[in-house]
Amino acid sequence: KDERKTGADDGEEEEEGAKRERTE
Numbered sequence: 001k002d003e004r005k006t007g008a009d010d011g012e013e014e015e016e017g018a019k020r021e022r023t024e
Helices: 002-010 014-023
Strands: none
């Protein structure tokens, strides 16, 4: 979960992080 927040914070994996958060 921490890794996903880091990616979203960076803005590079924001879309991927959001999609993964929705899946979980």
